[in-house]
Amino acid sequence: xxxxxxxxxxxxxxxxxxxxxxxxxxxxxxxxxxxxxxxxxxxxxxxxxxxxxxxxxxxxxxxxxxxxxxxxxxxxxxxxxxxxxxxxxxxxxxxxxxxxxxxxxxxxxxxxxxxxxxxxxxxxxxxxxxxxxxxxxxxxxxxxxxxxxxxxxxxxxxxxxxxxxxxxxxxxxxxxxxxxxxxxxxxxxxxxxxxxxxxxxxxxxxxxxxxxxxxxxxxxxxxxxxxxxxxxxxxxxxxxxxxxxxx
Numbered sequence: 234x235x236x237x238x239x240x241x242x243x244x245x246x247x248x249x250x251x252x253x254x255x256x257x258x259x260x261x262x263x264x265x266x267x268x269x270x271x272x273x274x275x276x277x278x279x280x281x282x283x284x285x286x287x288x289x290x291x292x293x294x295x296x297x298x299x300x301x302x303x304x305x306x307x308x309x310x311x312x313x314x315x316x317x318x319x320x321x322x323x324x325x326x327x328x329x330x331x332x333x334x335x336x337x338x339x340x341x342x343x344x345x346x347x348x349x350x351x352x353x354x355x356x357x358x359x360x361x362x363x364x365x366x367x368x369x370x371x372x373x374x375x376x377x378x379x380x381x382x383x384x385x386x387x388x389x390x391x392x393x394x395x396x397x398x399x400x401x402x403x404x405x406x407x408x409x410x411x412x413x414x415x416x417x418x419x420x421x422x423x424x425x426x427x428x429x430x431x432x433x434x435x436x437x438x439x440x441x442x443x444x445x446x447x448x449x450x451x452x453x454x455x456x457x458x459x460x461x462x463x464x465x466x467x468x469x470x471x472x473x474x475x476x477x478x479x480x
Contacts, residue, residue, distance in 0.1 A: 234338045235331070239356035246344035252330030255346040260353035263319075263346040264326035268381075268413045269423040272322040272348065278420030281318070282309055291347070299349045319351040324362050325422040331363045366424055374431040378442035383409050384430060385440040393436055402429045403438060 235247060235254065242259035252266030265271065276282040286309045294303035301319070304310045310318075370380070384406035395403060405415045416426040433439045 234340065235356050235360065238340065243340070243342070244345075245340055245342040246346075248339045248341065249330050250334040250336035251332045252326050254327060254330055254359075255344065256356075257345075257350070257353060259356065261323065261327065261356055261359050262350060262353045263348055264323045264330055264359075265346075266326040266329035266423075268329040269322070269326040270413075270417045270420070271326075272319060274417055274420060275318060275322055275422065276310075278417065280420070281314075294349075295347045297349075298345050298347050300347055301349045301351045316352045319348075320354070321422055323354060324359070324366075325424050327359050328363050328366050328424055331360065370427060370431055373428065374435040374441075376431075376434065376441050379430055379434050379439070380412055380427050382442050383411055384415065384433075387437055387440050395433065395436070395438065399429045399433055399438075402426060403433060406439060 238245075238247060238256055239259040244257050245255075247254040247256065251268065252264060254261050255263040255265075270278070273287050277284045277287055282304075286304070286307075290300045290303045290307070290309065294300045301315055305312050305315055370377070384402070385408045386403065386406050401419060402412075402415055405418055410418075412426050412430045413423055415430075416423040419426065430439065434441050
């Protein structure tokens with residue numbers, strides 16, 4: 234449906250099981266998902282914008298759908314900074330909104346998001362980035378169930394030390410918080426948190442829900458897997474895959 238709406242240069246909200254995509258003239262201008270922290274969380278919990286400034290912007294400009302413009306005009310954020318943060322939040326939520334689902338998709342013509350225009354993104358680019366992210370996660374650890382299950386520390390297994398970013402996630406793993414909840418507490422994009430969760434599962438730090446593994450689980454990966462950057466290149470992923478297959 235997203236492809237068809239883009240071809241028709243539609244304006245409105247595409248409602249899916251995993252979230253909502255807002256379109257303007259066929260381009261994606263915003264995305265929301267219950268599984269991803271919103272732009273407000275990324276800005277305020279991340280320490281970039283005081284919560285009072287965000288609330289002021291919503292109160293004074295939300296009804297006009299000009300919250301983004303208000304933040305820039307009032308000096309809360311630079312224009313470029315808002316674009317970067319907004320794109321990050323858009324791709325983050327779109328990943329979950331476009332997840333495979335059996336539920337119906339609905340379109341609400343004319344719906345406009347209260348944030349207002351920032352930078353539109355071609356629908357094809359959104360779909361391509363969503364596929365890339367899904368392939369990246371499966372390359373790290375082929376078990377999507379860890380993305381939504383409570384994060385449970387695996388205390389009985391000796392595992393390699395973890396870098397600081399993963400330690401922050403592990404410290405919040407209380408057996409009840411999901412990756413989405415941890416992402417909100419940290420003020421990080423949900424997808425970045427999923428990367429760390431998959432790495433922690435691969436290294437044996439957290440439990441893996443074996444019931445929904447999409448392919449046979451490899452043996453625990455070598456220690457150097459913890460040092461792979463958050464968005465590794467494809468060649469590096471292939472080397473990691475080959476190393477896992479050789480175990």
